[in-house]
Amino acid sequence: MAGITLKNVVKTYGPEATVIPGMDLEIRDKEFLILVGPSGCGKSTTLRMIAGLEEVSSGELYIGDRLVNDVAPKDRDIAMVFQSYALYPHMTVYKNMAFGLELRKTPKEEIDSKVREAAKMLDLERYLDRKPRSLSGGQRQRVALGRAMVRSPEVFLLDEPLSNLDARLRTEMRSQIGELHRRLQTTFVYVTHDQTEAMTMADRIAVLKDGVIQQADTPKKLYNEPCNMFVAGFIGSPQMNFIEARLEKGEGDDWYLNSGALAMQVPSGRFSGERLQKYAGTTIIVGIRPEDVISVDSHRYKESDGLIRGQVQTAEMTGAEVYLTILTSGGSRVMARVSSRIMPQVGDEITLAADGDKLHLFDRETEQAIR
Amino acid sequence: MTGKEKKAARRVLFVWLVFLAAVFVAPILVVLLNSFKGQFYITDEPFRLPTAETFVGLTNYAAGIAKTGFWQAFGYSLFITVCSVGVIVLFTAMTAWYITRVKSRPARIFYYLLVFSMIVPFQMVMFTMSKLANMLGLDNPAGIVFIYLGFGAGLSVFLFSGFVRAIPEEIEEAAMIDGCNPIQMFFLVVFPMLRPTAVTIAILNTMWIWNDYLLPYLVIGNKYKTIPIAVQYLQGGYGSRDMGALMALLVLSIVPIIVFYLTCQKHIIKGVAAGAVKG
Numbered sequence: 001m002a003g004i005t006l007k008n009v010v011k012t013y014g015p016e017a018t019v020i021p022g023m024d025l026e027i028r029d030k031e032f033l034i035l036v037g038p039s040g041c042g043k044s045t046t047l048r049m050i051a052g053l054e055e056v057s058s059g060e061l062y063i064g065d066r067l068v069n070d071v072a073p074k075d076r077d078i079a080m081v082f083q084s085y086a087l088y089p090h091m092t093v094y095k096n097m098a099f100g101l102e103l104r105k106t107p108k109e110e111i112d113s114k115v116r117e118a119a120k121m122l123d124l125e126r127y128l129d130r131k132p133r134s135l136s137g138g139q140r141q142r143v144a145l146g147r148a149m150v151r152s153p154e155v156f157l158l159d160e161p162l163s164n165l166d167a168r169l170r171t172e173m174r175s176q177i178g179e180l181h182r183r184l185q186t187t188f189v190y191v192t193h194d195q196t197e198a199m200t201m202a203d204r205i206a207v208l209k210d211g212v213i214q215q216a217d218t219p220k221k222l223y224n225e226p227c228n229m230f231v232a233g234f235i236g237s238p239q240m241n242f243i244e245a246r247l248e249k250g251e252g253d254d255w256y257l258n259s260g261a262l263a264m265q266v267p268s269g270r271f272s273g274e275r276l277q278k279y280a281g282t283t284i285i286v287g288i289r290p291e292d293v294i295s296v297d298s299h300r301y302k303e304s305d306g307l308i309r310g311q312v313q314t315a316e317m318t319g320a321e322v323y324l325t326i327l328t329s330g331g332s333r334v335m336a337r338v339s340s341r342i343m344p345q346v347g348d349e350i351t352l353a354a355d356g357d358k359l360h361l362f363d364r365e366t367e368q369a370i371r
Numbered sequence: 372m373t374g375k376e377k378k379a380a381r382r383v384l385f386v387w388l389v390f391l392a393a394v395f396v397a398p399i400l401v402v403l404l405n406s407f408k409g410q411f412y413i414t415d416e417p418f419r420l421p422t423a424e425t426f427v428g429l430t431n432y433a434a435g436i437a438k439t440g441f442w443q444a445f446g447y448s449l450f451i452t453v454c455s456v457g458v459i460v461l462f463t464a465m466t467a468w469y470i471t472r473v474k475s476r477p478a479r480i481f482y483y484l485l486v487f488s489m490i491v492p493f494q495m496v497m498f499t500m501s502k503l504a505n506m507l508g509l510d511n512p513a514g515i516v517f518i519y520l521g522f523g524a525g526l527s528v529f530l531f532s533g534f535v536r537a538i539p540e541e542i543e544e545a546a547m548i549d550g551c552n553p554i555q556m557f558f559l560v561v562f563p564m565l566r567p568t569a570v571t572i573a574i575l576n577t578m579w580i581w582n583d584y585l586l587p588y589l590v591i592g593n594k595y596k597t598i599p600i601a602v603q604y605l606q607g608g609y610g611s612r613d614m615g616a617l618m619a620l621l622v623l624s625i626v627p628i629i630v631f632y633l634t635c636q637k638h639i640i641k642g643v644a645a646g647a648v649k650g
Binding site for chain 2: 051052053072073074078079080082083084086087088089090099100103104147151
């Protein structure tokens with residue numbers, strides 16, 4: 001079993017196209033790390049460099065203690081699950097799973113036992129004699145997982161394996177993959193653009209933008225302590241609200257936020273006074289997640305919470321919750337996720353509160369979090 | 372169009388297609404019927420069915436086989452056709468795979484040269500080619516196989532390339548990770564997936580190589596007679612030609628190719644359809 005280390009790894013396609021300008025990442029042994037980010041951010045490229053399917057332009061890539069920059073994919077002791085499954089269409093399920101072991105001249109009995117064991121774990125025993133074209137999407141994905149499993153690799157690489165599945169199947173497969181990780185106790189590196197997948201499955205998530213890791217941390221920390229606006233906006237659905245507000249110094253150590261949408265005192269103790277001093281009298285960005293825009297009737301509401309007053313623009317009922325878009329008196333739009341017990345109509349005037357304990361502050365220029 | 376009109380239109384189309392089929396099949400039927408008639412009756416009444424007077428059974432077949440050394444010619448035709456088709460399918464599949472996957476300027480230029488070779492008429496190169504074949508010692512059944520490879524490469528590479536492009540590269544990447552080297556990748560993963568196209572190309576090349584007269588005549592001459600050449604040597608005294616034996620030999624020469632085509636017909640359709648879907 002092995003961790004993965006990337007030391008200043010760079011990937012370029014010619015002089016004008018640098019996809020990864022320099023990545024440092026440490027993936028621990030047995031960790032389930034997810035690379036997440038928008039399309040074109042370099043997450044698949046990073047995965048493919050780990051697999052050996054893309055050359056590392058410069059820098060060092062280690063699997064365990066081995067430098068693998070020039071090692072062929074078949075010698076890296078990795079297995080990969082592709083977005084399109086990449087099953088061999090002319091081979092049966094059994095043969096698809098056995099193929100890698102046959103190439104390594106594994107004894108027939110051992111191949112048979114490993115394939116059947118994996119098939120049992122993935123509920124594929126009935127399909128071993130079938131060809132991929134007669135399987136459903138979910139079954140094919142399980143065959144792809146089985147093909148990876150039988151090799152008992154040091155590292156599992158998964159490139160958006162669930163994106164071709166429907167929503168119900170995706171949820172089902174997510175838990176299967178999680179269960180697989182727990183059983184196999186192997187390092188998993190998983191790529192997705194779906195932040196919900198990332199949040200539910202990962203030990204740690206690395207958020208990428210333009211080939212640069214913005215933040216690599218546990219899902220909880222990424223959610224509660226995003227290091228910049230990009231991470232804050234990317235993680236969490238619906239996206240965090242960003243409101244421009246002026247930071248004013250009050251008496252003593254009190255600080256106040258003033259904007260057309262929101263006026264409130266900055267909760268004491270959450271932000272460093274020294275850091276806030278730097279932004280005194282300037283406009284900063286206030287981040288508040290829709291689920292932290294609460295009803296004034298809510299048990300979470302405190303007097304110190306800032307009030308948001310405005311007109312309901314849209315109200316989308318999802319069952320237990322309602323997503324509201326509010327046009328504030330300051331002209332900005334704020335999204336709220338509240339209980340469906342509050343069911344305002346479009347056009348209604350509404351007053352909600354921003355939970356001060358869940359406030360995030362960001363530098364308007366650098367977009368970095370102010371802590 | 373109403374239901375009745377559609378039915379009527381379909382009937383008209385059916386009759387027209389039957390007529391067209393009859394027009395195409397008629398020459399073969401005429402040859403077949405005349406192969407059982409005495410040679411003097413063939414030129415007089417070529418379209419008449421054999422009667423008790425004109426029917427000679429298998430006499431023409433026996434005469435034709437005896438006069439031309441048919442079985443030896445059959446052997447040469449079979450050897451040249453099978454080997455040429457095998458070599459064409461194998462090497463052009465490899466070439467198409469390489470050209471499609473290696474995205475480089477030389478590969479692209481090579482592809483265009485191969486495609487260009489399809490439009491060069493045979494008559495332009497036939498004399499220099501036969502001289503070159505003679506100089507290189509290719510003027511024998513084994514040597515002519517490589518000449519057929521050259522002539523068959525253009526179309527075959529063109530057809531294979533289209534199909535290879537449709538194979539997701541991820542399958543090859545998966546094979547790479549599983550442990551395939553390039554040779555294993557081609558024979559164990561890529562070539563089996565190219566089977567429908569390979570069969571189509573094999574059929575197309577079989578048909579033109581089996582029936583080819585000019586290239587074997589120029590390159591291997593009458594030293595190693597193939598069936599079309601053997602048929603041409605069916606001469607009697609004073610330049611006369613045994614028409615009965617000729618008809619019989621023509622039937623014998625096309626029977627294998629018809630059997631081959633009927634056996635592989637569904638593969639042609641599968642190959643063309645699969646190419647269309649993937650395209």
